[in-house]
Amino acid sequence: MPTTLLERITIEPKSPATSCVIWLHGLGDSGAGFAPIVPVLALPENHGIRFVFPHAPEQAVTINQGYVMRSWYDIKSMDLHNRADIEGVLASEKLVKCLIQEQIDSGIPAEKIILAGFSQGGVLSLFTALRFEHSLAGILALSCYLPTADKLPEQCHSANADTPILQNHGERDGVVPISAGKIANDLLNAAKYNVTWKSYPMEHSVLPEQLADISVWLQARLLA
Secondary structure (H helix, E strand, C coil), X not given: CCCCCCCEEEECCCCCCCEEEEEXXXXXXXXXXXXXXXXXXXXXXXXXXXXXXXXXXEEEEHHHCCEEEECCCXXXXXXXXXXXXXHHHHHHHHHHHHHHXXXXXXXXXXXXXXXXXXXXXXXXXXXXXXXXXXXXXXXXXXXXXXXXXXXCCCCCCHHHCCCCEEEEEECCCCCCCHHHHXXXXXXXXXXXXXXXXXXXXXXXXXXXXXXXXXXXXXXXHHCC
């Protein structure tokens, strides 16, 4: 994968942007999959939050018979401990760091940037943010796991040791079992990260109630 800026959907606020949410989609989706949530979040009219929904590169995915689709990394096995292709994770980490740096260069400080993601995008948001060298406003990890299975990523950076992390998971998730999310949560708690966990009565998806909770959390991080 080239370390160039990803194609994306950007939704600008009505007032000048003073903060940013970078939201990473799941396997086979695109930035268009989550872009419609912005009005659902019912943010204040003058909120000043820029939303960036990047499209993952297209690549062959082993568990899907090698079909080419948008994917942040190859998934080689359904086994959680061997699921993520770590070389692909590292390549996509570079792409996401470029997106964050683009926002910083535009005048939005790192501490006003939230890195969010769903499923495979949540995996990448957790991995990237824990290793990122500047303090972020928050990390939103939805229906996901750690790509390093039963341990934290190597070279976690102290800059985000206190960054608020919100983990959500579906109690009936048949794609990413809730146990996988709990393993990540247990590891983060054991390492004294500032992590909040909440599960919802859903499958591998998001709920209106959940989006309302996420809106409150985003506003507390970026608008307080």
